[in-house]
Amino acid sequence: MNDRARNIALFAVALVLAGIYLFPLYWMYVTSLKTNSSIFAVPPEFLPGTPQWQTYALIWDEANIPRYIFNSLFIATGVTLVTAVVGSGAAYVLARYRNLWIDVALFVILMLQVLPPSLMVTPIFVAFSSVGLLDYPRIATILAISAKTMPFFVILCRAAFMTIPRELEEAALVDGNSRAGALFMVVLPLARNGILVAAILIFMQGFGEYVYSTSLIADNRLQPASIGMTNFLQPNVVTWNAIMAFAATYVTPILALFVLLQRNIVSGLTSGALK
Amino acid sequence: MTGTPQIEFSDVDKHYGSFHALKSIDLTIPKGQFVALVGPSGCGKSTLLRSIAGLEKISSGTIRIAGQTVNDIPPRKRDLAMVFQSYALYPHMNVRDNLTYALRLKGIAKDERAKAADDVAKIIGLEGLLDRKPKELSGGQRQRVAMGRAIIRQPKAFLFDEPLSNLDASLRVRMRKEIRALHDRIGSTSVYVTHDQIEAMTMADHVVVMQAGVIEQQGPPLELYERPVNRFVAGFIGSPAMNFVDATVTDDGTKVVLELQSKPTIAIAGQLEPGRKVTAGLRPEHIETGDPSAQDMAPIMIGAAEATGATTYLFSDDDPELIIVTDGANLIKQGETVGFSIAPERVHLFDPGSGRALTQSGG
Numbered sequence: 344m345n346d347r348a349r350n351i352a353l354f355a356v357a358l359v360l361a362g363i364y365l366f367p368l369y370w371m372y373v374t375s376l377k378t379n380s381s382i383f384a385v386p387p388e389f390l391p392g393t394p395q396w397q398t399y400a401l402i403w404d405e406a407n408i409p410r411y412i413f414n415s416l417f418i419a420t421g422v423t424l425v426t427a428v429v430g431s432g433a434a435y436v437l438a439r440y441r442n443l444w445i446d447v448a449l450f451v452i453l454m455l456q457v458l459p460p461s462l463m464v465t466p467i468f469v470a471f472s473s474v475g476l477l478d479y480p481r482i483a484t485i486l487a488i489s490a491k492t493m494p495f496f497v498i499l500c501r502a503a504f505m506t507i508p509r510e511l512e513e514a515a516l517v518d519g520n521s522r523a524g525a526l527f528m529v530v531l532p533l534a535r536n537g538i539l540v541a542a543i544l545i546f547m548q549g550f551g552e553y554v555y556s557t558s559l560i561a562d563n564r565l566q567p568a569s570i571g572m573t574n575f576l577q578p579n580v581v582t583w584n585a586i587m588a589f590a591a592t593y594v595t596p597i598l599a600l601f602v603l604l605q606r607n608i609v610s611g612l613t614s615g616a617l618k
Numbered sequence: 619m620t621g622t623p624q625i626e627f628s629d630v631d632k633h634y635g636s637f638h639a640l641k642s643i644d645l646t647i648p649k650g651q652f653v654a655l656v657g658p659s660g661c662g663k664s665t666l667l668r669s670i671a672g673l674e675k676i677s678s679g680t681i682r683i684a685g686q687t688v689n690d691i692p693p694r695k696r697d698l699a700m701v702f703q704s705y706a707l708y709p710h711m712n713v714r715d716n717l718t719y720a721l722r723l724k725g726i727a728k729d730e731r732a733k734a735a736d737d738v739a740k741i742i743g744l745e746g747l748l749d750r751k752p753k754e755l756s757g758g759q760r761q762r763v764a765m766g767r768a769i770i771r772q773p774k775a776f777l778f779d780e781p782l783s784n785l786d787a788s789l790r791v792r793m794r795k796e797i798r799a800l801h802d803r804i805g806s807t808s809v810y811v812t813h814d815q816i817e818a819m820t821m822a823d824h825v826v827v828m829q830a831g832v833i834e835q836q837g838p839p840l841e842l843y844e845r846p847v848n849r850f851v852a853g854f855i856g857s858p859a860m861n862f863v864d865a866t867v868t869d870d871g872t873k874v875v876l877e878l879q880s881k882p883t884i885a886i887a888g889q890l891e892p893g894r895k896v897t898a899g900l901r902p903e904h905i906e907t908g909d910p911s912a913q914d915m916a917p918i919m920i921g922a923a924e925a926t927g928a929t930t931y932l933f934s935d936d937d938p939e940l941i942i943v944t945d946g947a948n949l950i951k952q953g954e955t956v957g958f959s960i961a962p963e964r965v966h967l968f969d970p971g972s973g974r975a976l977t978q979s980g981g
Contacts, residue, residue, distance in 0.1 A: 508704060508706065510702045510703075510704050510706040511706050511708060511709075513671075513673050513693075513700075513702070513706065514700065514702060514706035514707075514708070514767075515708075515719070516672075516673065516692070516693040516694055517671050517672075517673070517693050517694070517696075517698060517699065517700040517777075518694075518699075518719050518720040518723060518767070519694045519720050519723040519724060520694055520723055521692070521694060524723070529708055532710045533709060533710055
């Protein structure tokens with residue numbers, strides 16, 4: 344088999360896999376534009392007959408989409424800020440020192456990544472409840488999610504810091520800078536890309552988070568969109584087109600952001616790996 | 619060494635965990651001198667330099683810069699300039715900002731900084747490159763920026779940490795001269811770390827040879843070459859390296875028999891205890907060759923000869939071999955037996971056990 348044929352074959356395999364992977368996304372958009380009867384048609388219709396755009400208009404007000412999206416943005420922004428500020432500091436220290444305690448700390452951080460939220464949520468609930476944090480459910484949720492996203496952020500940022508030669512900091516020290524000054528004027532500007540990419544990924548995680556939000560936020564007015572969507576799932580009727588329209592409204596902005604930034608994200612993620 | 623001391627070490631020790639990196643170092647660097655710290659890797663020369671800069675904290679002893687004890691003074695308050703091996707240029711700043719970073723931290727106004735950058739660029743030949751980023755410069759240009767960043771302020775001393783090791787050979791020779799010329803022009807105190815003894819010998823007023831955290835010998839370059847105090851310094855200074863041959867002092871105490879296949883006997887300056895075992899150190903460039911049958915010539919079999927044009931390197935058919943540097947016109951071939959001689963005062967003798975140079979009585 345020559346190179347050309349092999350390339351075509353590999354491309355075909357990639358296309359099929361991408362098709363399988365992206366089909367649910369396609370199905371979400373298509374379903375949101377169908378009528379109720381065509382949703383349940385047998386055999387399934389792969390294209391909507393007449394697009395039912397009014398579903399979007401309907402759910403925008405009826406399902407309180409602006410409020411849910413605002414809550415989601417609020418939580419995602421909070422999570423990103425807490426993770427980025429605390430995590431960058433932790434990552435810097437973990438990147439700059441090399442001893443047994445650092446290894447232990449790294450191991451513990453990786454362990455945190457292993458623990459699933461559904462396991463952690465009960466102890467977190469009890470702890471937050473006893474210190475009164477549940478009176479501020481969104482703040483409580485931000486803290487809980489941040490604890491979950493922190494390990495991932497720290498590991499990514501540590502890799503970014505480790506690509507910055509120590510000598511640069513030392514040069515800044517000899518040039519007359521303080522340790523903190525060298526961090527802010529030399530190290531952080533150079534690690535900026537890595538930190539931004541990690542922060543974007545954390546933002547996306549925070550935006551779609553479900554487990555902690557559903558457990559810690561009882562008040563419907565404070566819940567994020569990921570929970571708002573489930574309000575359509577009622578015991579007897581499931582309005583699939585409304586749910587899908589809600590989901591589409593919820594994920595499209597994030598998808599668009601990702602598509603726009605994907606080149607930067609990929610280069611940021613591999614910056615430590617490739618020279 | 620004369621002059622006011624600019625940097626002084628007294629009884630300085632440095633431990634990294636169980637590793638003893640600097641062992642009771644005493645060193646005085648007078649103002650205006652160019653001092654080279656030289657030694658094999660891991661000998662502590664970089665640690666010594668970094669402890670002057672304050673990048674390493676010493677475990678005990680005192681370091682004084684311009685009379686002031688600096689043990690607990692952070693790097694930024696020591697007023698030194700350092701040129702790093704990797705140059706350590708700030709990649710996100712252009713050349714002008716790199717040069718003037720220290721001035722900016724001192725709070726000097728922007729137009730004054732720009733003028734200083736222009737002046738320095740003229741001195742180091744970087745005009746027209748001030749707006750470039752470091753990654754757009756060649757290795758030699760980056761090296762110049764690193765130098766410029768050091769000379770833009772008037773620091774108490776310049777510290778160089780193997781600044782030329784990333785350059786190719788011809789550029790290295792050129793920068794060697796430029797750095798020395800710059801030093802003379804500014805009249806500053808410079809401490810220069812290198813593992814290359816040629817750099818140390820050609821650039822410095824005063825060379826400090828280190829090994830395993832200890833200063834083995836210090837002095838002007840030629841003094842180290844002519845009067846090494848021990849076998850380590852003798853072997854480290856000079857290229858190609860000094861030949862070391864086991865030898866025995868003859869019955870009259872004025873000659874030694876070298877442990878080579880031909881058992882040649884050579885005269886030494888002074889007198890040693892007859893029958894004593896010694897290590898003879900013969901610099902390849904001090905050995906002369908001639909007719910093996912002539913008087914004063916000891917015979918030696920040539921195992922290999924390398925002619926480079928200007929000089930010819932002869933390798934004796936021994937183990938370890940004796941290396942001789944002769945005139946390029948000297949057409950000696952492999953397998954020939956030649957005569958060799960060396961002036962008695964140029965024969966170095968070391969104690970085989972301690973490696974210390976032996977002072978020959980009467981010599």
